[in-house]
Amino acid sequence: MDSTLQRAAELLSQARLPVFGGLFTDVKGAAAALSLARKLGGVVDHAASEGTSRAARVMRETGATPASFGEVRNRADTIVVIGNMPRTRDPKLLDKLFPARATLPRPGDNKRELIVVGAKKGKVPSGVRVTEIGGKNALPELVALLAAAVREGPFDIRDSALAKRILSAGERLRNSAFAVFVYDPAELDEPVLHTVLEAVRHLVKTTRAATLSLSAPGNGEGVNLCSTWTCGLPVRTSFAGDVPENSIWAYEAGRLLRSNEADALVWIDALDGEEATPPTRSFRGVPAVVLSSRPVKAGRDDVVIEVGAAAADHDAAVYLPQIAGIGMVKATAANSKRPTVAEVLSRIEALIDAKGAA
Amino acid sequence: MLVKLEGGRIIDPAHNRDAVGDLYLEDGRIVEKPDGREPDEVHDVSGKIVMAGAIDVHSHIAGSNVTLGRQLMPELPLLAAAEGQPVLPSPAAWGSYATGLRYAQMGYTTVIEPAMIPTHAIQAQTELASIPIIDVAGLVVLGNDDYTLNLLRKGDAKSDELKDYVAWTLAHSKAIGLKVINAGGSEAFKFNARTFDLDEQVPEYGVTSRGIVEAMQKVVADLGVPHPPHVHINNLGIAGNVDTAVATLKATQGRPIHMAHIQFYGYGKEGDKGFSSGAPRLMEAINKHKNATVDVGQVLFGQTITISGDILRQFDGRRAANPKKWIINQGEGNGTGLVPYKYKKKSFVNALQWAIGLEIFLLADDLWRVLFSTDHPNGALFTRYPEIFHLLMDKNERSRWFDALPEATRQVSTLGSISRELTLSELAIITRAAPAKLLGLIDRGHLAPGAIADVAVYTNRRDKTKMFSAADLVFKSGKLVVRKGDVVDVTWGRCYHVDPGFDSQIKRRVKAFYDTYYGADPSWFGVTEAVSDRPDRFATIRCAS
Ligand SMILES: [Zn+2]
Numbered sequence: 001m002d003s004t005l006q007r008a009a010e011l012l013s014q015a016r017l018p019v020f021g022g023l024f025t026d027v028k029g030a031a032a033a034l035s036l037a038r039k040l041g042g043v044v045d046h047a048a049s050e051g052t053s054r055a056a057r058v059m060r061e062t063g064a065t066p067a068s069f070g071e072v073r074n075r076a077d078t079i080v081v082i083g084n085m086p087r088t089r090d091p092k093l094l095d096k097l098f099p100a101r102a103t104l105p106r107p108g109d110n111k112r113e114l115i116v117v118g119a120k121k122g123k124v125p126s127g128v129r130v131t132e133i134g135g136k137n138a139l140p141e142l143v144a145l146l147a148a149a150v151r152e153g154p155f156d157i158r159d160s161a162l163a164k165r166i167l168s169a170g171e172r173l174r175n176s177a178f179a180v181f182v183y184d185p186a187e188l189d190e191p192v193l194h195t196v197l198e199a200v201r202h203l204v205k206t207t208r209a210a211t212l213s214l215s216a217p218g219n220g221e222g223v224n225l226c227s228t229w230t231c232g233l234p235v236r237t238s239f240a241g242d243v244p245e246n247s248i249w250a251y252e253a254g255r256l257l258r259s260n261e262a263d264a265l266v267w268i269d270a271l272d273g274e275e276a277t278p279p280t281r282s283f284r285g286v287p288a289v290v291l292s293s294r295p296v297k298a299g300r301d302d303v304v305i306e307v308g309a310a311a312a313d314h315d316a317a318v319y320l321p322q323i324a325g326i327g328m329v330k331a332t333a334a335n336s337k338r339p340t341v342a343e344v345l346s347r348i349e350a351l352i353d354a355k356g357a358a
Numbered sequence: 359m360l361v362k363l364e365g366g367r368i369i370d371p372a373h374n375r376d377a378v379g380d381l382y383l384e385d386g387r388i389v390e391k392p393d394g395r396e397p398d399e400v401h402d403v404s405g406k407i408v409m410a411g412a413i414d415v416h417s418h419i420a421g422s423n424v425t426l427g428r429q430l431m432p433e434l435p436l437l438a439a440a441e442g443q444p445v446l447p448s449p450a451a452w453g454s455y456a457t458g459l460r461y462a463q464m465g466y467t468t469v470i471e472p473a474m475i476p477t478h479a480i481q482a483q484t485e486l487a488s489i490p491i492i493d494v495a496g497l498v499v500l501g502n503d504d505y506t507l508n509l510l511r512k513g514d515a516k517s518d519e520l521k522d523y524v525a526w527t528l529a530h531s532k533a534i535g536l537k538v539i540n541a542g543g544s545e546a547f548k549f550n551a552r553t554f555d556l557d558e559q560v561p562e563y564g565v566t567s568r569g570i571v572e573a574m575q576k577v578v579a580d581l582g583v584p585h586p587p588h589v590h591i592n593n594l595g596i597a598g599n600v601d602t603a604v605a606t607l608k609a610t611q612g613r614p615i616h617m618a619h620i621q622f623y624g625y626g627k628e629g630d631k632g633f634s635s636g637a638p639r640l641m642e643a644i645n646k647h648k649n650a651t652v653d654v655g656q657v658l659f660g661q662t663i664t665i666s667g668d669i670l671r672q673f674d675g676r677r678a679a680n681p682k683k684w685i686i687n688q689g690e691g692n693g694t695g696l697v698p699y700k701y702k703k704k705s706f707v708n709a710l711q712w713a714i715g716l717e718i719f720l721l722a723d724d725l726w727r728v729l730f731s732t733d734h735p736n737g738a739l740f741t742r743y744p745e746i747f748h749l750l751m752d753k754n755e756r757s758r759w760f761d762a763l764p765e766a767t768r769q770v771s772t773l774g775s776i777s778r779e780l781t782l783s784e785l786a787i788i789t790r791a792a793p794a795k796l797l798g799l800i801d802r803g804h805l806a807p808g809a810i811a812d813v814a815v816y817t818n819r820r821d822k823t824k825m826f827s828a829a830d831l832v833f834k835s836g837k838l839v840v841r842k843g844d845v846v847d848v849t850w851g852r853c854y855h856v857d858p859g860f861d862s863q864i865k866r867r868v869k870a871f872y873d874t875y876y877g878a879d880p881s882w883f884g885v886t887e888a889v890s891d892r893p894d895r896f897a898t899i900r901c902a903s
Contacts, residue, residue, distance in 0.1 A: 232449030
């Protein structure tokens, strides 16, 4: 082990711009990666940061109106599910959002309703009325039409049956006591995210409304939060300059590898039950240090370190959608001999420190 | 190692001390002058001012609300720095690491995060553990959560259950005390209320704000938690709200209460503009109610962001967002509102807010009950405390600022007629001795033997801004961490919390509640030693019962 870590320290201290990718790890693993990236002047990115990065940029530009999962489940009277991804990502989503059991007191006396936009209505919990807003139109267009209906603005489409459904959905939303738009930011482009936000902002002038954004896979939110409290910025941040710098385009791991701007990769994939997808060109030509809880096809000269899987081999703080925040998940098989990502990265950092001191 | 600070002017109001003398530190504590032993290290501090490390009783430095603010506004340090505020122009200046270093440079050694959300306590405590040098503690927020409200709806049939629930929550989040933010108001917001007063009822639950605060005061007293309920009262920021503050004080009926950032409640509605200083009336009431303590929440002009669990008020305040972006986060219990804000010298209202805060300090009969704060970052960034110390200690500096205010503000403010200047001892009361006493942190805030060796040494200057921006020396738990304003050693502090006992039945009840309504398990958000890798991270302070 020691000589492996020594090789990793060697490889990384020679790198000009190492990129820390994957980051499918718990909060402690993320903190250790951020610490090492800062020391080396590297870049941090997460393998599922496409959606979180977009959502982060929209938030920076104009704000946000999130609601916690618990508030939506207990108090929303109208839930708008946008696109396919929310239910693909969590097939039980609707059962969770429309629980058969009692809820906390909720505002208004509407019966609870579901509006599905740009997707098949699929299987819906019994007793829930559904409106389907779909057809040939593209998802962004459907969202824009619904938003127009919410504002009682003019719109014109050929499909008169659809137009009627959209108008009545707009009316329902205006008459809701708490309307919530559910989506996966990875499925929506930024203009669509803005449109949804504008619809919510229109509604809150007279009633209660919010958004529920699906959390990214691989503890994407947890890693993002950790990055933010550590350096003030989410992932896709570079520590190469005097102050950290965030750019959704410039500091995306895949782009840095394809363009050869990055000359080393630290790939981290160590969460129970989830697997990070490496960007193309990951292990080709770029020397890599791989921390993984499963077998990886790395290059011949790459340094591969087997680590424990967070939440299986060791307790792990990760983002939990049910509490809309970071929670602690107990290990399912806590007797593993495999080290954690945080332990390995801290030891590599100590070796690099020792080298610098020598 | 025995360290001697030789010949400094020791300011220790907890022991009525303001005299030249020596101070000895050993094994992290202040010690008596040892007989017949030479110190291992001597610091000549003759001509310097020696105080205990400062304690911040209310500063939003960690947790999901603060980090949401960082996500909304990573440019805050850049905008603030561009205006000349003392903060580095880097997004990282608002991060955990920089927070610890900057506090230490000013001589602060303990800071209280005043709004941990129970379900997000792990994030709050993980963030706090990533802040170097300073000791910390957190207040946990209850009073708008459905569990509490449900118990209060049922009346006093199972009054012990509320006591157990509060005790369990304090223990589960490792908090030092209880915070209540616009009691009932955030819950009412969920039912589309847009204002909420002391005697209004929470929809569906029937209980009033007054009832919630009263119940919490009783429970906290019964549990023997040293820090009384830390209450953000109703109607923050509204003209005429001094009535609410006075009514809330009356409602306490002599029971201990801490009222947070009281400046935001010092508003009358006299005059052409319907906005006036309520400070004289407020201070008359505070001076009289000896059961009450307050922190001030002073504002300074410039860019900041407001972060608050008072979602109802923040929702209203969104219209004043500057830059024009805001977050209303509807979560369990209070939720949060985040609204960037720029206090402008040329604004009649902002200028009067500035003056009202200073009036509150200067009209206090008993500074042991009027503590220093800016409600960082809500009134001003904590990096600007030295400017406020300067304003409090130097009436010429005050005039200099005052004269630049709008004519309309100067006409209605009485600040110009107040000549009081706080002394060094008085400053040490509002930034050291009083916060320690209020929090039950009896081992700090003073310089008697036995106290923790948190010591700040300053060069006495007329320019108090300069004096307090960079301490000459700062010792944290006996270790020298700052020299000439520079951090020379990055140490790691501890987190203080209470652990009042409770009937273990409550665990089963809370578990059933979370399972039913949230599909969640309370063990997920229970704070354990594991949030930190340092084995002595947590320290329990004793409850009276
Ligand atoms: Zn506050």
